[in-house]
Amino acid sequence: MELPDKKEVYTYDDYLNWTDDQRIELIDGQIYLMAPPSTMHQRILREIFTVFSVYLKGKKCEAFCAPFGVKFTEKSEKDIKTVVEPDIVVICDKSKLDNDGCKGAPDLIVEITSPSTVRRDRVEKFNLYEKYGVKEYWIVEPDLKIVNVFALQENNRYGRPEIYTEEDKIKVSIFDDLSIDLKDVFS
Secondary structure (H helix, E strand, O other): OOOOOOOOOOOHHHHHHOOOOOOEEEEOOEEEEOOOOOHHHHHHHHHHHHHHHHHHOOOOOEEEEOOOOEEEOOOOHHHOOEEEOOOEEEEOOHHHEEOOEEEOOOOEEEEEOOOOOHHHHHHHHHHHHHHHOOOEEEEEEOOOOEEEEEEEOOOOOEOOOEEEEOOOEEEOOOOOOOEEEHHHHHO
């Protein structure tokens, strides 16, 4: 894949002009190439996404899975320097949706780690999602069969995570009556 000429900060315009040969995320103007997902990653994504998709049928919120762009900016759309592709997003405000994905914070984001993304998911994306007000952020770790769930607190910061293992059910905090059985997810 050919990227534009090397420069210090890339923008959403650069992102739109790259070829589709390789999936890329842009965080604070820096390029991150995305490795192809493993079979285990895809199974976990399928199981979680299916639960959200079935639950949300006929409701105001929608679930989307990667590749699906989420754009963050503090200024105008032409100043976007951050576009990520979370594994799963749930969006309840339809005005955030456009033909290219989501403008602003989804209500819930799920990231499934891989060896090449674990640091980015735990640190950079954690800080990004907290900064822009994602209400609930899940970090799924396939090798350990655990899920860390962070909920945005009243002070607009994530509190300590709720940690779930394959024996647990996750109560989805943004919905009153949804839980996800991790036995099904990690089987």
